[in-house]
Amino acid sequence: MHRAVQSLARLTALAGGIVLIVLIVLTTLSILGRSLNKFFHNDFFDTSLTGFSQWMLNTGIGEINGSYEVLEAGVAFAIFSFLPVCQFYGAHATVDVFTSMLSGRVNRWIAAFWEVVLSATIILIVWRLYEGMLRYLGNGETTLFLQFPVWWAYAASTAAGLVACVVGVYCAFVRLAEALGDRNILPSEHGEH
Secondary structure, eight states, X not given: OHHHHHHHHHHHHHHHHHHHHHHHHHHHHHHHHHHHHHHHTSHHHHHTSHHHHHHHHHXXXXXXXXXXHHHHHHHHHHHHHHHHXXXXXXXXXXXXXXXXXXXXXXXXXXHHHHHHHHXXXXXXXXXXXXXXXXXXXXXXXXXXXXXXXXXXXXXXXXXXXXXHHHHHHHHHHHHHHHHHHTXXXXXXXXXXX
């Protein structure tokens, strides 16, 4: 079970990483296109190289239409895709100024408590995300420029969120077992195993 959950978390993070790379390329091309469009509209090209300027602009150089819509949907998916791996490896941001002075046993109980709270929070968020997806599925709303259904983005984020729920519940049980057995099972942010 441990390896299956670990693999699921890693594969989901990999999918989120691929989406982020695509979004970086898309955003870069869109910014480059917008900058070139602006460049070929400056006074020098308008007066001195009108034919060349017009030819370049006619090729379609410009901002990629709908890039913000894709970026918004993709980043939401990526965020939910990285939650499982952060949960599994205990890699969420922590402040351990005071807890670093406590014993390993007390820290394991603190970790178990927060793991349960975080898992419950993720389940709540994904449940509401799912409800939002159903609402957008029912009303047929589409994005402004690309006209793709809004529920698609919700569905992708919900799928990644469901993986986060599975990993979160697993980790909550394992962190409780760690606290009860006074031993480490899952990796922690300090590299302990």
